[in-house]
Amino acid sequence: MYNKSYQCNKKEKEVKTMKRIGLLTSGGDCQALNATMRGVVKGLASNLDELEVYGFMNGYKGLIYGDYRLLTSKDFSGILTKGGTILGSSRQPFKLMRVPDEKGLDKVEAMKQNYYKLRLDCLVILGGNGTQKTANLLSEEGLNIIHLPKTIDNDIWGTDMTFGFYSAVNIATDAIDCIHTTAASHNRVFIVEVMGHKVGWLTLYSGIAGGADIILLPEIPYKIDKVIEAIDRRTKAGKGFTIIAVAEGAISAEDAKLSKKEWKKKQEEKKYPSVAYELAEEIQQKSGTEVRITVPGHTQRGGSPCPYDRVLSTRLGVSAAKLILEEQYGCMVAIVNNKIKKVPLKDVAGKLKTVAPDDQLVQEAKLLGISFGD
Numbered sequence: 001m002y003n004k005s006y007q008c009n010k011k012e013k014e015v016k017t018m019k020r021i022g023l024l025t026s027g028g029d030c031q032a033l034n035a036t037m038r039g040v041v042k043g044l045a046s047n048l049d050e051l052e053v054y055g056f057m058n059g060y061k062g063l064i065y066g067d068y069r070l071l072t073s074k075d076f077s078g079i080l081t082k083g084g085t086i087l088g089s090s091r092q093p094f095k096l097m098r099v100p101d102e103k104g105l106d107k108v109e110a111m112k113q114n115y116y117k118l119r120l121d122c123l124v125i126l127g128g129n130g131t132q133k134t135a136n137l138l139s140e141e142g143l144n145i146i147h148l149p150k151t152i153d154n155d156i157w158g159t160d161m162t163f164g165f166y167s168a169v170n171i172a173t174d175a176i177d178c179i180h181t182t183a184a185s186h187n188r189v190f191i192v193e194v195m196g197h198k199v200g201w202l203t204l205y206s207g208i209a210g211g212a213d214i215i216l217l218p219e220i221p222y223k224i225d226k227v228i229e230a231i232d233r234r235t236k237a238g239k240g241f242t243i244i245a246v247a248e249g250a251i252s253a254e255d256a257k258l259s260k261k262e263w264k265k266k267q268e269e270k271k272y273p274s275v276a277y278e279l280a281e282e283i284q285q286k287s288g289t290e291v292r293i294t295v296p297g298h299t300q301r302g303g304s305p306c307p308y309d310r311v312l313s314t315r316l317g318v319s320a321a322k323l324i325l326e327e328q329y330g331c332m333v334a335i336v337n338n339k340i341k342k343v344p345l346k347d348v349a350g351k352l353k354t355v356a357p358d359d360q361l362v363q364e365a366k367l368l369g370i371s372f373g374d
């Protein structure tokens with residue numbers, strides 16, 4: 001049990017005018033994490049004399065094990081354009097949060113204890129889907145929580161956009177652009193594998209922006225014959241090369257019919273490093289065409305945030321500050337129809353925002369002649 005004496009009593013609250021907030025960044029990093037934290041802090045106070053900000057190191061790990069530091073104005077200076085996170089990050093799976101650690105520590109109670117020990121007014125949590133589930137759990141446990149939606153995958157339910165997404169779209173698009181120039185010199189099929197975890201937003205946007213000829217998404221299982229048909233159509237039209245943007249989570253129609261267990265077994269037997277390699281072998285075997293693979297990987301999460309993300313993260317950050325000043329908690333700060341909105345965490349936690357196979361953007365891409373292998 002956490003020590004309740006750490007909680008402020010009513011009298012203490014009256015004399016305690018200075019706000020004390022906690023910040024943490026959890027899960028895979030992305031661009032604009034620092035820009036968002038800067039927005040929160042700048043939105044709360046013009047200088048940190050009026051505010052105490054505790055940064056928990058390496059995501060929930062810092063909150064569990066009490067690894068934190070008191071941040072100063074200097075920490076938030078010059079970080080608008082800085083990629084990564086000044087606090088560090090780690091993956092702490094939600095499904096293990098209720099499982100004691102190897103020394104028997106109750107992680108949820110430990111997080112509560114550290115929150116109360118520092119007498120925080122609230123904890124601002126920056127992260128993706130898994131992070132959000134734990135944020136909701138802590139909110140249900142009675143902590144004052146605000147969640148800010150970060151991920152290059154843009155798969156968080158309840159917000160049109162997550163920060164990091166457009167910066168990653170830029171990088172993936174650059175990769176496809178670079179492939180275009182070399183592709184034009186050779187008669188080959190090029191596959192660019194794009195991140196995005198289980199969803200296809202990043203591949204859909206960068207595929208269209210980079211002028212890919214075929215886009216394969218997890219939400220639209222592909223048929224290899226349709227992919228080859230699309231390559232052949234281009235060859236017949238006199239185009240020497242084809243560019244395929246494939247999402248790392250893309251799956252063939254055949255594999256999509258398998259149970260999770262059967263699919264895992266098949267993957268283990270085939271031992272492809274990723275879907276791009278499986279696809280390349282299938283194309284080569286069935287059509288005899290030469291195939292090359294590019295995997296930009298974690299470069300998509302790296303570097304400076306793009307201007308859109310700097311603006312979005314600043315808007316989300318200062319809006320979180322406004323909610324803290326109004327003492328409104330238990331929510332995610334979202335952007336819907338270009339307006340910043342407060343969304344209850346309990347309504348969104350655990351939901352995934354996927355690409356609908358009949359999404360307008362998919363339909364428009366098809367009108368352009370892009371094949372989705374369906």
Ligand code: F6P
Nearest residue numbers: 028128151152153195196197301
């Ligand atoms: O969620 C962001 C993301 O970059 C996904 O697109 C990708 O599948 C995953 O993280 C990679 O995770 P890790 O950095 O743990 O390898």
